[in-house]
Amino acid sequence: MSWNQPPAKSTSPRAKSNAGSLRRTLTEPEKRLWWHLRNRLLLNDTHFRRQVPIGSYIADFCCLGARLVIEVDGGQHATDQAIVYDGRRTAYLIGQGFHVLRFTNSEVMQNMNSVLDTIHAVLVRATPTPSPSPQGGGETQR
Numbered sequence: 001m002s003w004n005q006p007p008a009k010s011t012s013p014r015a016k017s018n019a020g021s022l023r024r025t026l027t028e029p030e031k032r033l034w035w036h037l038r039n040r041l042l043l044n045d046t047h048f049r050r051q052v053p054i055g056s057y058i059a060d061f062c063c064l065g066a067r068l069v070i071e072v073d074g075g076q077h078a079t080d081q082a083i084v085y086d087g088r089r090t091a092y093l094i095g096q097g098f099h100v101l102r103f104t105n106s107e108v109m110q111n112m113n114s115v116l117d118t119i120h121a122v123l124v125r126a127t128p129t130p131s132p133s134p135q136g137g138g139e140t141q142r
Helices: 013-024 028-039 080-095 105-110 112-126
Strands: 049-054 057-063 068-073 099-104
Touching: 028 057, 028 068, 028 105, 028 112, 057 080, 068 080, 068 105, 068 112, 080 099, 099 105, 099 112, 105 112
Parallel strands: 068 099
Antiparallel strands: 049 057, 057 068
16 A cells, blocks of 8 residues: 555544644644654655544554554553553554554653654564565566
8 A cells, every 4th residue: 555545444524524633733742753754764665644544543643555553642541441442443453454553752752762763663574575586687588
């Protein structure tokens, strides 16, 4: 799937509407990670989008080509109710073929290099290896 292709399942109208609003109101940790995803984590075929609707959910960051979702969780994600909701959400995204990474706000703000190393490792594993060249060094023989 290309970076500019929508997720396979249709998104809910509510998720689409909320995604636009969330793009305009990123938290500080989200802004910081977004800058790094766009400017420091440059790999072929790893175009990230922010606040991407997938089904009835909205992923903080998504690389459709690598099927990678990145979530940045604030303190509100620590409640029992939020933990159950996040579990259902993660299960849904995994069911759609996505790998889900979660980082806390403090991890993003205090350990950005570790966060980027983790994301990079997943992207490298998700990037398909090019097919080996044909016998003869890739040259065609006539």
